Amino acid sequence: MGNETETRERLLEVAKDEFLELGYEKASMRKICKKAGVTTGALYFFFKDKNDLFAALVRKVADEIKMIIVHHTEKEQAIYVDAKTTSQELIADGIQQGRDFVTYMYANKDVFILLLCKANGSAYENFYDELVDLMEKNTLQFLDHITLADVPENEINPYTMHWLAHLETSSFAQLLTHGLTLEEALIQAEVIAKYLTGGWLEILKK
Amino acid sequence: MGNETETRERLLEVAKDEFLELGYEKASMRKICKKAGVTTGALYFFFKDKNDLFAALVRKVADEIKMIIVHHTEKEQAIYVDAKTTSQELIADGIQQGRDFVTYMYANKDVFILLLCKANGSAYENFYDELVDLMEKNTLQFLDHITLADVPENEINPYTMHWLAHLETSSFAQLLTHGLTLEEALIQAEVIAKYLTGGWLEILKK
Amino acid sequence: MGNETETRERLLEVAKDEFLELGYEKASMRKICKKAGVTTGALYFFFKDKNDLFAALVRKVADEIKMIIVHHTEKEQAIYVDAKTTSQELIADGIQQGRDFVTYMYANKDVFILLLCKANGSAYENFYDELVDLMEKNTLQFLDHITLADVPENEINPYTMHWLAHLETSSFAQLLTHGLTLEEALIQAEVIAKYLTGGWLEILKK
Amino acid sequence: MGNETETRERLLEVAKDEFLELGYEKASMRKICKKAGVTTGALYFFFKDKNDLFAALVRKVADEIKMIIVHHTEKEQAIYVDAKTTSQELIADGIQQGRDFVTYMYANKDVFILLLCKANGSAYENFYDELVDLMEKNTLQFLDHITLADVPENEINPYTMHWLAHLETSSFAQLLTHGLTLEEALIQAEVIAKYLTGGWLEILKK
DNA sequence: GATGAATGAGGGTTCATTCAT
DNA sequence: AATGAATGAACCCTCATTCAT
Incomplete structure (x- = not known):
């Protein structure tokens, strides 16, 4: 039946x-x-219990998204390893990454809202922070390629790195929580990529 | 007694x-x-009740910080009303505003943590959003002065404005929640101002 | 299959x-x-239910041990019926009986532990008491042979009889629950027999 | 009111x-x-919780009885330290100790039943065993005085000591659980003392 | 022989709040 | 200004057992 x-x-x-x-x-x-x-x-x-019920709703997507980010980082690593890239290319790449992320998010909209905003008290309450950490590693690598030795050291301190990862993560999360449609969100993903890259360039200026 | x-x-x-x-x-x-x-x-x-107890801890600072932001916005309005400014001046001004905000925040550290991170469930659970709204009005005005008619309209949509206000607000909030000292936070305030202005410039490019 | x-x-x-x-x-x-x-x-x-599951583990041994004690009592009855015995013989007999009991117990160690210590709440929760009752009848008979009419009546009251049966039963049960090996337990069985007989002699003194 | x-x-x-x-x-x-x-x-x-409720019923008496036993042991220690005693005196002393114990028990009848038979699952579930341990120390000392170097070592092993402490403790506990009146119990206390001492003498025989 | 979904009462405990004194 | 006893609904969870398949 x-x-x-x-x-x-x-x-x-x-x-x-x-x-x-x-x-x-x-x-x-x-x-x-x-x-x-x-x-x-x-x-x-x-x-089994309340946590298990929540996990049943969320587990698969939570694992997947982490793997997606990790894989993305590894792939970039492989591509850029012996090539220099222009900032235009980096922006373009950032845009593409953002659009991918947004697309996946919107395919699992409810679950992402649960994970990012409603998980407090559950075993997933640190999911957002874990995401930020992965994002940070990603950004760290971006930095390796964009910089040409002339980064003012006092500004790109570890805290700044962490902050920027937060910025990026929350930027994506907000698309969801503010109720944008997928089409609107994809457009915003470009704005975000541009904006964040622009911020970088400003910081890295001598 | x-x-x-x-x-x-x-x-x-x-x-x-x-x-x-x-x-x-x-x-x-x-x-x-x-x-x-x-x-x-x-x-x-x-x-009177749990909410009142929380409010007693938080009310004064919550009201003050809102007024400070409003006043700041009004003051800027008055200054820039008939003068054109360079982007360098705007960055300098943004830095100063950021430092002021940080200084006030750190003078009321605990209360700000309560308001921004621990208010869920209380009557102040929307305080963060209210702050963002005020920040948004502030930014809106910044935009009026920096732009010279040539902003691509499809990108600076209302949502983008809101998002940027979020970005700024959360950037400040994180200084607190990540345990930076006042000195560290003041330095970061400059990074934030630079970064955010850099992002703007990138977006506003033709 | x-x-x-x-x-x-x-x-x-x-x-x-x-x-x-x-x-x-x-x-x-x-x-x-x-x-x-x-x-x-x-x-x-x-x-059928929880009780039945427990009974399935325990029933056979529970029935057997009761029968063993009953038979033992009947056999003694037959032997001593017209003969007088010395206290030395009685002690020797007690020792043998104790060793037999211990041997059987240890051959069904787990079941005895279930019956004597883990049955609370089940249909066998009174098994220990039933055992004591059988032991009491056994002791009652021992008394018939050892006494020569001159027992101070106020001391060998029904309660004393019951108590002594308890003493004996729990003495054997403890061997198991305290983790003695069979060899150690057999040695202790002698100590128990000696001790309990010694107690008797003291009570029966004028 | x-x-x-x-x-x-x-x-x-x-x-x-x-x-x-x-x-x-x-x-x-x-x-x-x-x-x-x-x-x-x-x-x-x-x-505070279920355990606290149980403890409130039981705590005072549980502490007191332990102290009583400890004090008794210490007092005996002091008296016998340089004097040899006859077994008659030891029996008399044992009887007195038993009567004291029974009298205290009956003055707190319900509490003792709770402690000895109904405490399973509570923080007092080991109370009986603790009592046995104290009794054992008491008995150990009794042994020091009664023996005159000629105890067969293989029989008075540590386990035997523990077993005898059990015997004594359970003998007293049973008076309560079998519903004897105080008067009946006091009489039995004498039987117990006699019996247990008699058992000793039998064991200690060459 | 065996599955596995479902029952429904009961477990101990916590909570913000009230109110007579 | 403060006590402290009391409310009563709600919390998550466990249990032995049943029964259609």
Whole structure:
């Protein structure tokens, strides 16, 4: 009949709504059960506990996006290893990366909102920070290629690096939380890439 | 004796610690009372409810910082009204504004942390957004002076404005949450100003 | 195939471990199933309920040991019926009886631990007391032969009898629960027999 | 009015009944509240948690009885330090000690039952064993005085010592659990003392 | 023989708040 | 100005068991 997994599916759907509306902590297991028309025991048959329920909604995408960023970093590493690039090329590349990221995000819109804004209290509450760390490594590499030895050292300190990774990450996250459509977001991705690259050039000026 | 207000003071101090450590929602009124060596009745004599307790810690600074930003915007409005400025002057001005903001923030460090990071669930949970809105108006005006009619309209859309205000606000907020000292933060304020202005210039390019 | 009973066997084995570790009440049917790699339905096919599962582990030995004690009592009855015995003979006999009991106990170590220490909450929670009652009848008979009419009546009251049966039973039970090896336990069985007989002689003194 | 502490008192009384009837683990906080005509919040105002509620019933007596035993051991130590005693005197002393112990137990009958039989799962679940350990030290000392160098070493091994302490402790505990009146129990205390001493003499024989 | 989804009551505990005194 | 007892709903979670398939 297909009825077998229906309950699990329904629970996940209801849970997603509840988490999106209230956030992890304020979401109520009881309310989720009630809305799904199911007893608590049924919920706990499918999911070990509240955290597991949240993870079931989020795990796959959380893992994937991390891998995507890591792979992206590695690929760039390979390409640029023996070639010098112009800032125009870097901007173009940044734009493309941004568009890819946005596209993936929008294909998993709800999950990203859960991960970035509603995970407080769950095992994924540090997901945003982990993302920032990966972004930072990415940026670090970008820096290796753009700089030509003349970077004022006192300005590109570790904190600045971290801050910029934050900037980038939150820029993407906001597209989602402010309700832009995919088309609008893709356009903004270009603005972001341009802007952030422009900022770099300003900092790196002698 | 002065004893009367002593209890209130002690409650506020303990509450600040509790909110800083746990955030508004997870903070416990009972624990606050216990740590202050006071009964719940006493707490509720001084403060109407949990929200009022939080507000008592935060209200004054929250109001002040908003007024400071508004005044700043108005003052700039008056100065630039009939003069054209170079981008160098704008950067210099941005730096000064940033330093002022940082200085005020650090003079009220704990309260700012409460407002920006620990207010979730309280009546101040939108404080960050309100700040962004004020910043946005500020930026909007900056734009009026820097542009000379040749801004590509499709890029400086309302969302971009909002996003940039976010960028700026969060840049300042992070100084605090990442534990920089005042001295470090002041230096970073310059980096931020430079970076953000650089981004602008890139966007405004034909 | 032989496969049919395999599941049952595995369940029993796992259940024994679980009951031994946690006791009847805290043992979890779900955990037993999980450890056995079997669903709850399977468990309930073989065993009516939790109590039945416990009984399946324990029933045979519980019945046997009772019969052994009863038979022992009857046999002694027959032997001593018209003969007088010295206290030395009685001690020797007590020692032999103790060694027999210990040997049987150790041949069914786990089950005895379940019965004597882990049965609380199950249908066998009174097993220990039932054993004591049988021991008491046994002792009662010992008394018939050792006494020569001159027992101070106020001391050998029914309660004393019951108490002594407890003493003996728990003495044997402890060998098991304190982790003695069979060899050590057999040696202790002699100590127990000597001690308990010595106690008797002291009580029976005028 | 005296009304203020009435609720706490009532809760303790009801809790005692519940624990006595069901034991620590199966006792239900909710049922205790209901029987006391009080909400759960009220119970948790007075008692931190289930364990604390149990401890409130039991703590004082548990501490006292341990101290009593320790003091007794120390006192004996002082008396016998340079005098040899006859076994008659030792028996007499054992009887007196037993009567004291029984008298104290019966003055706190319910609490002792809680401690010795109903504490499983609580912080006091090892109370019985702790008592045995204290008893063992006591017995150890008794041994020092009664022996005159001619004890067969292989028989008075550490395990035997522990076992005898168990024997003694459980003998006293049973008086309570079998519902003897104080008068009956005091008489039995003498039987116990005689019996246990008699057992010793038998073991110590060459 | 065995699956696995589902029940539903119950577990201990925490919470912000109220109010008579 | 402050006490402290009390509320009552809500929290997440576990349990032995059942039953259609």
